[in-house]
Amino acid sequence: MSYERQNHGGGNRRRRKEPDYDYHDRRQEVLFETPEQKLRTAIIKLGEVDAVEELPRVARHIREQTPVVVPAISEGFRIGVTEQPYKIPYYAALLRLLHDPPPLAEDTEGPSFGKQILEDFWKGFQAFLDKLAWREARLCIHFFAHLTIAKVISAESLISLLQSFTTVLDEFGVSYGRAKKAALCAAEGLMIGGSILKSSSASSVTEIISAIQAYNDTVSSSKWLVQSTMNLRSENSSLENADELLDTALTVLHALDSSDFADSWTSFPQPYSDYADLDPTTSTPFHLPSVLVPPEIIELDGLSTDAGEDAQVKKEEWPEYFQRLFDTTVTPDPTTLSGYSVRSALLDIIDIFEVNRKECVRLLMEYPKWTLPGTFKPKPGAPIKPEEEASGRNWQLESTIIETILGAFFVLPETAHKSIYYISLITELCKLSPSTVGPAVGKSIRRLYNSLADGLDVDVARRFAEWFAVHMSNFGFQWVWKEWIPDLSLTLQHPKRAFMRRAIEFEIRLSYHDRILKTLPPVMQEEDAYVIAVQTPGPDFEYEEPTSPHHDAAQSVLNLLRGRSKADEVIAHLDSLKNTIESSDGSVNVDAIVRSIAVQSLLNIGARSFSHLLNAIERYLPLLRSLASGGIAGTSAGGSAEAKGDILTAAAAFWKRNKQMVNIVFDKLMQYQIVDPTDVVAWTFTNAAGDGHLSGTGPLSLSAFEWDLLKGALDKANGRVMIARRKVAALRKEEDDNRAKAKARGGVDVSSMEVDGDAKPEDDSPAVESPALVTALKAFASLTREQKAALSRTLDGFVSCLAPSPSDLNPNPHASIVITEKAWHNRANWSGDEWNTWETWGWYRQFCRAYSPYLRNYATTLGTVSFAKIESSSDPAAQLLRRTWNIAAGQES
Template sequence: MSYGGGYRGRRSGHYDSRRDDRRPPETESQKLRNLILKFGEGSEFHPSSELPVIAQALRAGFAQNAPGIVEGFRMAIIEQPYKTLYLAALLTLLSSKSTAQTEGSNSDPAQVVFDELCKSFQTTLDKLEWRQIRLYTHFFACLTLSKAVSPSSFLDLLQSFLVVLDEPGVSYERLHAAAACAGEGLMRAGPALYSFNPIAVDAIISTINSSGEPHAPQRTISRPILDPNPLVLPEADVYLTSLVGALTSLRDKSFEALPECLPQPHTLFPEPTKLLDIPPSLVPPEEIDFDRAVDEELKRKELMPAISIRMFGNDVTPDPSSPAGFMIRSGLSDVINIFEVNRKECARILLEMPRWFVWGTFRGKSSNFVRAYLTASSPQTIVYYFALVTDLCKLSPQTVGPAVGKSFRKLYAFLGNGLDVEISRRYCEWFAMHMSNFGFNWVWKEWIPDLELPLYHPKRVFIRRVIALEIRLAYYDRILKTLPEPFTTLEARCIPDEAPGPEFEYENQQHPYYEPAQSLLNLIRGRSQIEEVVQFAESMRSNLSETVTLADGATSDSVVRSITMQILLHVGSRSFSHFLNAIERYLPLLRSLGSDPQDKLDFLNAAASFWHRNGQMIGIVFDKLMQYQIVDPTDIIGWCFDNAERRKRDDDGTGSPGTLSFREWDLVKAALDKAIGRVAIAQNRVQLLRKEEEEAKAKLTAGQTRVDDDGMEVDTNGVGRAVFENLNTALKARSILTREQKAALARILDGFVSSLVLQATVGQLDTLKPGHWDLREQWTQAQWQYWETFGWYRHFCRNYLAQLKSYTVTLESGPLAKATVTGDRAAAGTLMMSVWNVALGRGHS
């Protein structure tokens, strides 16, 4: 079959001989390896004629270059999965009658390559590298389809994955990965396996179908849209559900053929002369290492059911539960995941994916590649997806651009119709970043009628958030010019009345603290010695109450802390480096002004007041204060939940006390991530020192030791004692940081309880009751605020599930105990506990 039309190869472009001169010439082994990696990338691809030529070249050079050929197959399998069917056909050709044995060699190239690939597969299996395991399984499935691998050995491989599904207490991550290997392998080898053993095939589908049942309740808090009305709920994609649906559809037709979107190159060539057998293998158990680095746990945190939004119908994007739809989505996802390291190459390959499917599958439109990967937990960094869409638009603006615009409008329509707040946040960031890459051009007038909605309606929150992000990415005046007049009025409250900047309240000569503040400012600007500045601050603290009248509730200590923090920020407001220099130089000054929780709140209040028009700078300052240990993560979390006055001054309007906005959640998340990250660093340190301790013990056993003056056995270099002392210190540090992490989690839960239970009203509670969604057009501002805070609680429970599980008993007996209330507020507590129990896999929400 031919795949023509507009292909631009990787090496296309102007030939530069000087560039080639700088590269060493390719060896014969490298040429054969690249022959495998680059086949099919010409302007025309004819597998019936090209693959036999490649197979003959590989066979001719196999005796001297076997390692390079094996490496070419291995790399293509795990880095170019869109070629897997053709790779299987190529390996099959190596053992067919049409390519006779190499003269003077008794080895069978196909057997040698296959044996080496089986060894490589076993290595990935031992390391539990699930993506590579799944892609190798795809390759073996295609070999089974082409009758190069025995159905019995491949069936044994699939059944080894099913064993994982029956493991007691298996995590969703491991279950999901094993089910994907078994199900996707069956989908590709179904015709061969079903004719060989239909009973076993039915058993595989049944086992995969039932494997997700223990985690089914967790889908309720992973769903991207919380609207129980089936008439308005967009279809959501749950991976296992889609996989079982596609398999069932194929089974109902007795696996007569592959999904219609897949080419069948194996039918173009003779059958192989011999059957290959996959060696028996078992999936190793997942090791439980309590000293494993926490950052690794974060990278591969226990997943909840993966659910994504279906924004368009089956006439635009394929049904993910159909065989063809599942294959297409799976193929695109693999390319996106593999090429995260090179998004421009990823964009190029995505636009050329039609050549690797049956001609006509995509109806010649690149827009089918555009999908929003908006799940509860994204596999890659969100910015990568945003940048990838931008590159797709630049490569094919006529087709991808309109598709992106349709996606923006579709997601906007979901706002106020149950769209999860975390997905709304990602949507804001995607929209703003995309606008910054294309001149901030958008048809804002479409959304003018929405300015009549309540201030905290998700659409108005989105508009304010996007404009704030656009200002961050450009300039205030420039963004102002892109907006229609209705968005720029004070009544609309979409844009701040001034450009984001600092506000040093003590520069006003009418301020009661102006004179002492100016004196301290002059000392700091003059880079006075730290001792002199500390001494002046102490004298100012003792004299302040005698010279000026303090505001209600203020103390001389709190005033000095506020003045000092704002002065350091004022001196450092010229640039980020100025800010860091000022803070680092006068850290002893800040530490001398107090260290109890109330003292730290004074620092945070002063910083937030100084940068109240710039939420980004508040986050930066708070992060640095945590880094320099002026404040703790728990201090910031408490500040976010408790400081109602600051909420009334933020750029989102007059938020009621207890309401958690986008800005506040960003600060809470940053503080919690800081606490978790510190535990990760401490855990890594402990792990490293334990290895050194084991080495020291091994030397002790080998007799390479001596006894020091204190009777301590150390090695001949005297490092044994140092290792022991360092390990003891690291263990203590880890213990302290772990308590800090637990305290941060508890403080967040306590804040949510206060917000959702203690400040709830009966009217707000009705917001989240089934059947009340038909009345959402009548919701008040308070109800929408309650909805947003509940959304962040829901996201907190699923996003930090791994950490919450570690402290379940403490958290349930502490902050969550307050959720057990009676009266009108009981419904809020019941709802919180329901979400909590579902996140932990205990029941339904």
């Protein structure tokens, strides 16, 4: 990472005709550094060539500074430890050198130089803790643990520090995110310094491990819901190709404890181990002060829901499962100390350098420089040293990096960073070293593809298809598609075939239909292969052909729209069309036909581009609102819902060859409040036929397309509530501030007080809310009802899809079958309906875990209403539905 940049700017200066003196003055400002800044930079840049050789020189350079500014040195350590964690052992070694009294020093009284730095460093750590900056606090604990091994910090004080973090696990109602971060701080500090800590107090070490284990045992159910491999049959079965972060940390701790932390000496670089022991007469260990981890900051805005809980959304409330792609001979085993430390270090680099992906990629590829010899295989052609050959590790660096990035990318229910960041990291890695990273990427794609039919979570599969398409777009869409030709014999709804269709659909969005078609083998280009659509994605105007029914009526509407007629004129024309169609054919649904003609004609006007679409919608908003309200067709109270459904049906029919546009148009209709999110949810479940259904007559089931529609509707409803809440909070704060200012201006005036007069009592009447606040509160209440309705309708839809009930018009006979152990082992013989049902179960799980913070706010009413008809059912599907809901709603740990 570069901490200083020199901008010569000669060409720009000449083009801008800037005076030379101004340029030179600015250049001197950039290049000039104070001695303190140079010292800090020297600490940060430690190890750019050879860290071990640089340590004595940097230590000597620090000691030679007069006067020595401890805060500047401490700041350099803080930046290095928290932003370059792979250097932590070497920073510990540097501080160990500074902890010794200087040679030939005449005055040895007072604290040592290293102790002064540690005292100031501790202030920074306390600041991180006060702000609940968990990553920075955890990395500081790594630093303290290494210093404990180096005898700079006392073991007793480090034990006390780690115990302060395990105390968090006993807090009443502690959130999983807070508990997990606190547990990792204690666990990773124990992994590094456990050998010293156990010899100091074995009982304390056991207590720390037991506290983490006890908490981890209380959240076993929630782990089942976020496993990257979807398991509908047993909640307690372990996964071979994925592991949970806290589980692996505990596995490592138990193994270390049983061996008295012997592996701690051989899993981390310890450059300070070669230094002579500290002289106890001149250098006493530093005792870390006692701390108390601050409580969580909960912002209450006074806007509660029917459940009486705060509606703020809290993220990171789920365990983290990391997908594993390779065996332990290729990539590290995270259940071992070496494997856990490697993955943790790589994840920290990925997290810290999110602001600069190119720098992140460079550091990832240089990571072996900071590990023990033999951790990774040497570069091709490089000599193998004896200690590297004897290490017994020799993992593949590129495969390890790709596995770590994809593991973070596939964390459920959502990633820590945007998806494009992880995708771009892999792209930059391939550009940096195509000959070594390319094969690792290819192997990863094949491993993931083969796991699709082995229970890979549906949302992970969707992200996989997205990454595959974007990655192919960056490298000419070149893939060995012929390897997957045998899978065309699988049923159309099989996960592998579904992946092919989705990946190709994403590729077409990033390029052109004809170009992607040419990259496929001839057999995959055939129409009956159902890999790629024969026609180019585009509009499909139902009334385009002269032979189409109602062609003339549609053309008359199109002419009005093209002529930019006023909305009132178009509405009047549609009313006349209604009468015409009724007289010609009384057996059809005239209302639906008129709405379809109007909507498809309007979309046809806006089909050329996004700007055309938005202009058309905005110009004819009165027309769309009239259609949605039933003003043209139908005036009953229930006609509005039917009218909105007809509008959505017409839009979906117009863009049936381009699913992305269906999603976009639905979003715009919600944005302009033509339809509500609940209408989109209801339409989605009414028309859900699952992936690959050609007839649309199968049982209700959801594919990735329907899930995108649901997600768009729910996100719209939730987003509106969040915006309304912020507006109310801002208005309330403004009113409170104005009221406080008015009260301050109207304070008691002593000169005007009457001696004999009676004191006037203060006005205790409630303050009158402003019209703006009253309006905002009404809007918030309305949007909250809309949010609850959308969530409730979604839950009802999943119950109807997955819980067989006599009251359902189209019950799914496979809902109970596909979740059994016997059926899963027989999945090679599954029909398309069974695979669609399995995918629907996956999207139900994703709905519950992704929207868990919102569902918990309405847990009391939503669950009662939606599960009323299956409350007493003994059917396995009904029980699994309820069980999943209980975990997501926080009603079961």
